[in-house]
Amino acid sequence: MPSRAAWVEIDLGAIAHNYKEIRRHTRKDAVLCAVVKADAYGHGAIAVARKAIAAGAEYLAVATISEALKLREAGFTTPLLILGLTKPDSSFDIVDSGLTQTVCRLDLVQALSAEAVAQGKKVKVHIAVDTGLGRIGVRPEDAVHFARIITAMPGIELEGIFSHFALADITDKTFTMEQIRLFQEACEAIEAADIHIPIRHIAESAAILDLPDVHFDMVRAGILQYGLWPSDEVTHPLDLRPAMKFCARIVYIKTIPSGTSIGYGRNFIAERESRIATISVGYADGYLRAYAGGCVEVCGKRAPIAGRICMDQCMIDITDIPEAKLGDVVTLFGSDTLTADDLARWANTISYEVLCLVSKHVSRIYME
Numbered sequence: 001m002p003s004r005a006a007w008v009e010i011d012l013g014a015i016a017h018n019y020k021e022i023r024r025h026t027r028k029d030a031v032l033c034a035v036v037k038a039d040a041y042g043h044g045a046i047a048v049a050r051k052a053i054a055a056g057a058e059y060l061a062v063a064t065i066s067e068a069l070k071l072r073e074a075g076f077t078t079p080l081l082i083l084g085l086t087k088p089d090s091s092f093d094i095v096d097s098g099l100t101q102t103v104c105r106l107d108l109v110q111a112l113s114a115e116a117v118a119q120g121k122k123v124k125v126h127i128a129v130d131t132g133l134g135r136i137g138v139r140p141e142d143a144v145h146f147a148r149i150i151t152a153m154p155g156i157e158l159e160g161i162f163s164h165f166a167l168a169d170i171t172d173k174t175f176t177m178e179q180i181r182l183f184q185e186a187c188e189a190i191e192a193a194d195i196h197i198p199i200r201h202i203a204e205s206a207a208i209l210d211l212p213d214v215h216f217d218m219v220r221a222g223i224l225q226y227g228l229w230p231s232d233e234v235t236h237p238l239d240l241r242p243a244m245k246f247c248a249r250i251v252y253i254k255t256i257p258s259g260t261s262i263g264y265g266r267n268f269i270a271e272r273e274s275r276i277a278t279i280s281v282g283y284a285d286g287y288l289r290a291y292a293g294g295c296v297e298v299c300g301k302r303a304p305i306a307g308r309i310c311m312d313q314c315m316i317d318i319t320d321i322p323e324a325k326l327g328d329v330v331t332l333f334g335s336d337t338l339t340a341d342d343l344a345r346w347a348n349t350i351s352y353e354v355l356c357l358v359s360k361h362v363s364r365i366y367m368e
Contacts (some may be wrong), residue, residue, distance in 0.1 A: 005249040006281040007363045009334070010043050012051050014227055014241035019055030021238040022221050026208060031199065031218040032056055034225060036071075037063035037083065041226055042286075042355045043244055044364050046074045052225065053078055061220060065090050065099070072097045081126060081160075085136055091115035091123075100124040100159065104138045109150055116155025125150065126160030126199070129186050131179040133166045143186040147195050160199035160218070161187060168206035169231040176207075180214055206230040209237060228340060228351045244355060245334025246287070246362075250298070250326055252278040253318070262315050263307025267292070274319045277303075279330050282312040286358035287332055290347035297331040297338050298324045 023032060034052035036045040049060055049071060061081045062068050068080050081100045088111035094101050095115045103109050103125045116123040127146060130137030138146045143161070150158050163183045167175045183202050190197060201218035203211060208219050209230070223230055227242035255275050262268040262276060270276075279296070281287045289309045295302045298321050306315040318324040333340050333354065340351040347354070 005251050005279070006285055006287075007247055007365055008042075008358055009245040009247060010047065010364055010366050011241070011243045011245070012047060012366055013368050014243040015043070015048060015051045015225060016055050017241050018225050018227050018238075018243070019052060019057065019221075021240060022208060022224055023056050025212075025238055026219050027212060027215040029217075030203075030215040031058045033059035033061050033081065033201070033218050033220045035061045035083075035204075035220050035222040037061065037067060038356050039067075039360070041223070041352060042358045043226060044366070045071060047364075047366055048225070049074075049076060049078075057221075059218060065093060068099050069093060069097060072099070079124075088112075092119075095119050095121055095123045095155075100126060102126050102128050102136070102162075103150070104128045104130075104136055104146070106146075106149065109153060109156065113153040113155045122155055122157045124157045124159040126162055127158070127197075129161060129163045129183060131163040131182040131186075131202075132175060133164050133179075135164065137163065140182040140186040144189045144193050144195075147190045147197070148193065151195055158195070158197055160201065161190070161197045162199075162201045165202065165204060165207060168204065168211065169234055171233045173210070176211070180211075204230075206234050209234045223352055226355065228355075231350075242334055242339060244340070244358070246281075246332040246358060247334075248279040248281040248330045248332060250277045250318075250324065250328045250330060251280050253324075253326055261307075264310065265308055268307035268315075268317075272319070274306075274317055275322075275324075276306055277316050277318045277324060277330075278313055279316060280313055281332065282310045282314055284311045284359065285362050287314065288347060288357065290349075291343050294343065294346040295338070297335055298328055302338070303330075 034057040036049050039045050040048035059079045063084045065086045088108050091111040112123050128137035199218050200216040203215050203219040205222045205224040227240045258272050260270045292309050295304045301321050303316045303318050306317045340354040343354045344351045
């Protein structure tokens, strides 16, 4: 039992099921890369990575070297791609731990080359190409020159090249098709320069669903693993099961007369005699103030949030749920009828953020 009256349940069986669905929809000869950055979107990178590999993932991807090293320390030997850039002075750990590093800066490649030579090893790199997201990556027209520099350096194995979409999760794929064109032209120019790169990848969750022609050599499964869609506009051909459920317990119940205010700012004024329950969860736990105006589920019914969400508590109106009692479990999100997407709509954000912002100090309970 968690020490606080709030916890997260992670359904590993749902994650395994989702991988099977993703694999079924992915080109058979494309490698499945499980994206477990940000602690697997709050689900727990080690537990999710184990399940991913068991379900057929052949590559793992994280954002930072610290995330990668934690997986290596946990015993993972699977190829592991760092999607973000790393400081050149971290080259020792990259080479020593057999990590694959994203590159688009010459100083990082030079540092990796020198370290690989010093250790008598080869280090794998993937070139990032900026086709329109504007984040990191060489320009498409510079990709050939950069690839030539890399292949001339000792100790470097140019294993991959990739880009990332800016708008693949919307119905209008016009800009996405332009990104695909730029990426393919860069890849073709590199091949024409007699440089063979075995792993080309651009398809993330939205493209896995909508763009099978660009699965190429590897696909990167992110939000789909966790049972959520990239957006409402993508096709929904998979039977996904949400893996995270955020729960709390009722710790206090009171009956208040009409006209009584609840919470900071007196934003909630009872319009009738009301039963108000307090639950021990708040924005410090990742249950954000922006969710005020939404609801939770108690006894299978929706109960509106009463007033502002506090740092570590919030209040809900259970007047219309007379069976609700002290100690009852409250679902904040993760049921069939109350999802992370619902909370995202209330907060004008995306489900990814809802998942990632659940605090690490909230206990994770893993269930098969």
